[in-house]
Amino acid sequence: MNMARYEQETIISFNEEEKTAGIYTHNKVLRQKLEALARDRPEDCRLVKASRSGRAVDYTIPKSWIKVVPPRIASEAQKAALARARKTANKPL
Numbered sequence: 001m002n003m004a005r006y007e008q009e010t011i012i013s014f015n016e017e018e019k020t021a022g023i024y025t026h027n028k029v030l031r032q033k034l035e036a037l038a039r040d041r042p043e044d045c046r047l048v049k050a051s052r053s054g055r056a057v058d059y060t061i062p063k064s065w066i067k068v069v070p071p072r073i074a075s076e077a078q079k080a081a082l083a084r085a086r087k088t089a090n091k092p093l
Helices: 028-040 077-091
Strands: 010-013 020-025 048-049 057-062
Touching: 020 028, 028 048, 028 057
Parallel strands: none
Antiparallel strands: 010 020, 020 057, 048 057
16 A cells, blocks of 8 residues: 555654653664664564565664754854865875
Protein backbone atom coordinates (compact mmCIF):
# COMPACT_ATOMS: atom_id res chain seq x y z
CA MET A 1 0.00 0.00 0.00
CA ASN A 2 1.41 3.38 -0.98
CA MET A 3 1.19 5.98 1.75
CA ALA A 4 1.46 9.72 1.30
CA ARG A 5 4.72 11.13 2.67
CA TYR A 6 2.62 12.98 5.25
CA GLU A 7 1.42 9.61 6.58
CA GLN A 8 4.92 8.10 6.82
CA GLU A 9 5.51 8.86 10.47
CA THR A 10 8.28 8.31 12.96
CA ILE A 11 7.01 7.85 16.49
CA ILE A 12 9.27 7.57 19.53
CA SER A 13 7.46 6.52 22.69
CA PHE A 14 8.52 5.77 26.23
CA ASN A 15 7.21 6.06 29.76
CA GLU A 16 8.85 7.04 33.02
CA GLU A 17 8.88 3.54 34.50
CA GLU A 18 10.48 1.37 31.82
CA LYS A 19 14.09 1.63 30.68
CA THR A 20 13.29 1.10 27.00
CA ALA A 21 11.78 3.23 24.26
CA GLY A 22 9.87 2.18 21.18
CA ILE A 23 10.60 3.59 17.74
CA TYR A 24 8.10 3.12 14.91
CA THR A 25 9.33 4.58 11.63
CA HIS A 26 8.99 4.68 7.87
CA ASN A 27 12.20 6.75 7.53
CA LYS A 28 14.69 4.83 5.37
CA VAL A 29 17.86 6.25 6.98
CA LEU A 30 16.58 5.61 10.51
CA ARG A 31 15.46 2.08 9.53
CA GLN A 32 18.99 1.36 8.25
CA LYS A 33 20.60 2.74 11.44
CA LEU A 34 18.30 0.68 13.64
CA GLU A 35 18.93 -2.44 11.54
CA ALA A 36 22.70 -1.98 11.93
CA LEU A 37 22.35 -1.40 15.68
CA ALA A 38 20.21 -4.54 16.03
CA ARG A 39 22.87 -6.52 14.17
CA ASP A 40 25.80 -5.06 16.18
CA ARG A 41 24.13 -4.76 19.58
CA PRO A 42 21.25 -7.27 19.73
CA GLU A 43 21.14 -7.07 23.52
CA ASP A 44 20.25 -3.34 23.29
CA CYS A 45 18.36 -2.90 20.02
CA ARG A 46 15.64 -5.34 18.99
CA LEU A 47 13.30 -5.50 16.00
CA VAL A 48 9.78 -5.95 17.36
CA LYS A 49 7.80 -5.89 14.13
CA ALA A 50 8.18 -5.06 10.44
CA SER A 51 5.41 -4.35 7.96
CA ARG A 52 4.85 -6.82 5.13
CA SER A 53 6.46 -4.40 2.70
CA GLY A 54 9.36 -3.74 5.08
CA ARG A 55 8.82 0.00 4.77
CA ALA A 56 7.70 0.40 8.39
CA VAL A 57 9.52 -1.06 11.38
CA ASP A 58 9.11 -1.08 15.13
CA TYR A 59 12.24 -1.35 17.33
CA THR A 60 12.93 -1.30 21.06
CA ILE A 61 16.05 0.54 22.26
CA PRO A 62 17.36 1.79 25.62
CA LYS A 63 15.61 4.99 26.65
CA SER A 64 19.01 6.52 27.46
CA TRP A 65 19.76 6.58 23.70
CA ILE A 66 17.01 9.15 23.09
CA LYS A 67 18.55 12.63 22.89
CA VAL A 68 17.52 16.08 21.67
CA VAL A 69 20.61 17.82 20.28
CA PRO A 70 20.01 21.25 18.74
CA PRO A 71 22.61 22.57 16.29
CA ARG A 72 25.13 24.93 17.81
CA ILE A 73 24.88 28.64 17.11
CA ALA A 74 28.18 30.00 15.80
CA SER A 75 29.14 33.65 16.04
CA GLU A 76 30.39 35.49 12.96
CA ALA A 77 33.96 35.24 14.30
CA GLN A 78 33.60 31.46 14.73
CA LYS A 79 32.17 31.13 11.20
CA ALA A 80 35.11 33.12 9.79
CA ALA A 81 37.62 30.99 11.70
CA LEU A 82 35.98 27.80 10.39
CA ALA A 83 36.05 29.16 6.83
CA ARG A 84 39.79 29.92 7.17
CA ALA A 85 40.42 26.44 8.56
CA ARG A 86 38.51 24.86 5.65
CA LYS A 87 40.58 26.84 3.14
CA THR A 88 43.81 25.77 4.84
CA ALA A 89 42.70 22.13 4.97
CA ASN A 90 41.79 22.10 1.27
CA LYS A 91 45.18 23.35 0.03
CA PRO A 92 47.17 20.74 -1.90
CA LEU A 93 50.34 19.46 -0.24
